[in-house]
Amino acid sequence: xxxxxxDGTDLDPSKGDEGRTLYTTWGNMWxxxxxxxxxxxxxxxxxxxPVGVEQKPGEQPFEFRLSxxxxxxxNPSTTIEFSLANATQVSILLYxxxxxxxRTLVNAKKSAGVYTVNWDGRDNSGxxxxxxxxxxxxxxxxxxxxxxMTLLK
Numbered sequence: 001x002x003x004x005x006x007d008g009t010d011l012d013p014s015k016g017d018e019g020r021t022l023y024t025t026w027g028n029m030w031x032x033x034x035x036x037x038x039x040x041x042x043x044x045x046x047x048x049x050p051v052g053v054e055q056k057p058g059e060q061p062f063e064f065r066l067s068x069x070x071x072x073x074x075n076p077s078t079t080i081e082f083s084l085a086n087a088t089q090v091s092i093l094l095y096x097x098x099x100x101x102x103r104t105l106v107n108a109k110k111s112a113g114v115y116t117v118n119w120d121g122r123d124n125s126g127x128x129x130x131x132x133x134x135x136x137x138x139x140x141x142x143x144x145x146x147x148x149m150t151l152l153k
Contacts, residue, residue: 064143
């Protein structure tokens with residue numbers, strides 16, 4: 001069930017309209033103003049309607065997005081998915097709790113699309129990092145987002 005609310009009117013004085021046709025009835029009486037009161041709003045049931053937007057392989061994404069990593073918490077590695085609405089420079093950087101950069105996963109110009117990158121729990125020098133919370137930050141000229149990840153050993 002979806003709440004149904006009517007915003008606006010079909011009144012168009014330029015076409016000679018003088019009254020609304022959005023009416024509700026009470027017995028045999030018509031009430032032109034009843035549709036404005038929330039108490040008069042009903043529900044619209046959508047049967048077999050869309051439940052989401054699927055993206056077909058090879059289709060360009062509609063938005064920039066950094067999705068939550070999975071699994072989270074993780075050990076020994078995690079997968080990070082991101083999407084680009086158009087070709088752009090993108091960086092995926094990992095930071096520790098103190099804000100120190102731990103690892104650069106992506107720093108390149110990429111075409112529009114959906115990408116995944118794995119982090120194996122190592123820093124830029126190849127050393128294993130300790131358990132803890134880390135931040136993954138995606139930055140493009142058009143978008144930036146940071147998310148938390150937890151490494152448990």
